[in-house]
Amino acid sequence: MVCSGCGFKHHCLCEQFPVFAHSIEVALLCHPNELKRATNTGKILLKTQSEVKQFVWSRSESPTELLELIAQHPNPILLFPGEHSLPVQKNNIEGKAEARLYIVLDATWQEAKKMWRQSPWLQALPQFHLPPSKTSSYSLRRNQSEGNLCTCEVGIELMRLEEWDQQAQTLTDFLQYYLDVFQADRCGHSLAKK
Numbered sequence: 001m002v003c004s005g006c007g008f009k010h011h012c013l014c015e016q017f018p019v020f021a022h023s024i025e026v027a028l029l030c031h032p033n034e035l036k037r038a039t040n041t042g043k044i045l046l047k048t049q050s051e052v053k054q055f056v057w058s059r060s061e062s063p064t065e066l067l068e069l070i071a072q073h074p075n076p077i078l079l080f081p082g083e084h085s086l087p088v089q090k091n092n093i094e095g096k097a098e099a100r101l102y103i104v105l106d107a108t109w110q111e112a113k114k115m116w117r118q119s120p121w122l123q124a125l126p127q128f129h130l131p132p133s134k135t136s137s138y139s140l141r142r143n144q145s146e147g148n149l150c151t152c153e154v155g156i157e158l159m160r161l162e163e164w165d166q167q168a169q170t171l172t173d174f175l176q177y178y179l180d181v182f183q184a185d186r187c188g189h190s191l192a193k194k
Contacts (some may be wrong), residue, residue: 003078008185018168018174023051024158030056031107041152042106057115073101081129104150130157
């Protein structure tokens, strides 16, 4: 039977998700298709970070709760690479980590581009991108472009930006274990407990 918490059949990970005392504030704006995908890693951030919230994108309707959160926030930052985006570095974003709200598009890259194109309110936000310094270890989807990270890896890089290196390494290790369990579960067997 498939676990309703982690989605695995042969190896439940629910008790193994690390939970961190410090949390970056992230608004995951999910494409509706992403919510149905077993390969989604945004759910890892939701389970490990208390300040990560999920909102569902719609072409025809703006997410009211997210827009209210953005309006109340002193430093909303859209993490999405583009022609006019700046690299996320401490010296070119304002305020302390606690004062920042990172908006991350949780979707395939093709869907994320569509979300950005069809949402003028997203285009109006200060736009930043992560420097392409890391190679993704995410292997669950095909046709990934070099330099693109999965949603969980974006969260890890934001932790590194805030110099929460130990938390970032813990989550990196867990993500790798999660990917191994995913592959084993997909093949019909479990891994030895970590």
